[in-house]
Amino acid sequence: MQQLYCESCQRFLADRFVVGSCPTEGCYNDFARGDQCEKCGKLLNSTDLVDPKCKVCGVTPCVRDTDHLFLELPQLREKLEKYIDETSVAGSWSQNAIHITDSWLKEGLKPRCITRDLKWGVPVPHEKYKDKVFYVWFDAPIGYISITACYTPEWEKWWKNPENVELYQFMGKDNVPFHTVMFPSALLGTGENWTLMKTISVTEYLKYESGKFSKTRGIGVFGNDAKATNIPADVWRYYLLSNRPEASDAVFTWTDLQAKFNNELINNLGNFVNRVLSFIAKPEGAGYSSIIPDAPNADSHPLSQSLAETVGKLVEQYIDAMDKVKLKQGLKIAMAISSEGNAYLQESQFWKLYKQDAASCAIVMKTSAALVYLLACLLEPFMLSFSKDVLQQLNLCTKAQISFCDEKREIAKANRTWDLVPANHKIGKPVPLFKALDNDAVARFREVFAGSQAERNARYITEGC
Template sequence: MVAELPSPLPVAGRRNVLITSALPYVNNVPHLGNIIGCVLSDDVFARYSRMRGHQTLYICGTDEYGTATETKALQKGLTPQQVCDKYHVIHRDIYKWFNIDFDNFGRTSTKHQEEITQEIFTRLHENGFTSTSSVDQLFCEGCDKFLADRFVTGICPFSAYDDARGDQCEGCGKLINAVELKHPKFHGCKRAPVVRQSRHIFLSLDKLQPEVAKHIEKVLARPDNRSSPNALAIAKGCIKGGLEKRCIARDLKWGIPVPLEEFKDKVFDVWFDAPVGYLSITKALLGDDWTKWWKNPENVELYNFLGKDSVAFHTVMFPCSQIGSRDNYTVINNCCATEYLNYENTKFSKSRGTGVFGDAARDTGIEPDVWRFYLLYMRPESQDTAFSWDDFSLKVNSELLANLGNFVYRALSFLANNYGGVVPEMHLSEADVEFLRGVESDAKEWDQLLENVKLKDAVRSFLSLSRRGNQYMQANEPWALIKGSEEDKKRAATVIAVAANVAYFLSLLIFPYMPQVSQRIREQCGLVDLPVFSTDPIAYLKTGHKIGEPKPLFEKVEKARIDELKVLFIPF
């Protein structure tokens, strides 16, 4: 069995892998693009890491402070805390249905979050990395309030991208200030925002640039890094363009108070405190032992999974806060960023009803592992990809039903029907040995791809293995051999024993991707516990072992059902 320790703490002599998912903002329901960009990708890597015997901690939670929550609360006639409480449960339940196996799924509106955020700020302030200044901000006269950067859009001053947010341009990836936008718009009000002054506190990113640039080159861009190319490009682009001091306070009520008398009526900007959520959620789980993960850079590998729109904050801004605190924090080692998953030929949009959202996916009746498979098959690792209902049905029916499911069921059902479910003795031929070399090659490729966070490509490895298994069965025809001579029957026994072992072996490779399907295969094989991974495909079902009851793993997705779903998910 996979060894488990009583608590997820770093252990000397083992690889200690700390995995975080970008915290989903609490005020909406996550769509499929959100799910594959963060929590699902992390989950696959965390399951793989545990399978390989690494000491692994996987942390996520809802990001709860900021203008969006205040605005939603006003719209709904609720308090910000009530909005957070409601949507935190929605997020938690959706991720649970998708079989996301967090060590802790927490939230940022906690005392731990306030304490750690204020401590980091205080250290930055004492170390001379903050300054104060009056700043121009966008103000909505209709709403009588200053506007949070992320809820203002306009034309980017650098790239002329026409839908840039006030904190970052999705077109070029650069950090910007909302007042720099051309033709800014606040979609919560019809009136155009105006510029007003407010005194604020700034983080001196310019002073910290040499140190964070050194970290990017030494750690993120090291030869064996697992960071995605888009993440490295964005991080290096930020440094090349030069860092400037950045305002880290906001004129809001819902947030973490700035612990300075001059700014007692202000709260921290959500992008200053949100990444601290990884630390506070770890503390909520482990108490004071949280520092064994987060103040232990010598012994901990940190993997951040996120969408490309969050890269600058995770590779530049938050590391500046950590480095400037002079508190030996574990700083990002590997930034695993995705591009965008679109819906058919357009973007996901809650307001326009475009796309499939987590709660709606649950209501389709399609099991979560099938959703997981397709999202990972289409994971936008190096370029944007699109969810398509026609392609969804094609991949499920051809790859899961006709390939993977077909191989497992035909191998196990033949064993059950002809040998009473008892694994017969194997007498391997040269052809069998060659076949098993191919299986082992697929497994080693799968292992190497997952080690390097190539989650999409690793899907092809286990599908290749199941195709290889189908070809082995077809080439050897045990259904014909079993009716022949004693030598033929002996050969049939070997073929089916090998095939059954490979079917079980396949359950291990699909476990990070489809944990429920993996468990069903292991139950049908009569060996439920997940073993320590080995690339030897016939190391598990020994001669004389009795399997369970074979059953089909998947159902066909009928065209009529796909047509119904297309209609159901037509945008407003």
């Protein structure tokens, strides 16, 4: 094959060390990489680029002949298409994954180069190619298997057991072809009984404020940055999952994070949990001295029965969304249950019932406490620390992991929400779960994460941060 060689750097150029204009008609991206265009998503060879440049020195590379190993994708087409046709339906692949895979197949499968002329990487175990390494997207998925093998000698229980194991994968849209075409083809080509990916959940791009995330220029918030803000991890989890770009690109903005944090986590979820548990914790005469009241006639209380029916339907929708890996929808449904709880409290006017109708107030508070427990279970996949804290305040479970088991599902679906917590159970000490994010902090974060890393470090030093 022909490959780009930089005479200035005296080496063949790795795909990501080449930048040029995308050759795809109508794309007009002048910053496409040598392996893929991020704008249109098309997989490329570096020699396909128009006006390529070495990303290291800026010199125009020349083309040289070099000998490489290829994966013969055309010979695997029939097996691959059968796998894709069956699994994309059975595994409820996200629509963007299906679209990207179909467009790749329509272009026609071609032999794909799986080695590179580089000094770093996994060396090829073949005498003729001993000076070459494997292409990262041929080698990296194999790492999923080898990492498991490093963890346990029983790795085949996961990777060669398709009858009993379901493999789910999550990624950005630029990595789809490597996981729906390349890697399955490599496994199918062996003729062995591998566990192939069943479900793939693919996101579009997450943009930052008015532009793109860029580590090079220090624009955006990355792992260590997020930790340094001291914003709780569960707030990051909630915001990113509620803003997950499942069907189209999404934008991260500090004002949006602040709004979702203060309005949804504090005013909706946190307010409901604290309002319920604080009232139950009040001493006798004002509350229940931290004891969950009994409610033997809850099924005859119209308002509670109406809530239970609504919650039961939402739980069914939540389970369906999670089974189909629609995480954003699952989170939205869980938060809708919290909103129903707040509306239920307001409509019941429990603060008046306590003196006027003790039996009805007991039903409302037992049902509300059960809803708090249900929310801790439903939100555990999204906000682990929140769920752990709520369970500690309920004094129902001290473990971080919660299993939303069949019993709990059936109770909720049977419209008997109040039965999720036992009567006469003593709860723990209620405390506020979140602290508001103020305007000054948001303005500071927007400024700090808007410039280059060098500028940011200089500002930290200057300001004594």
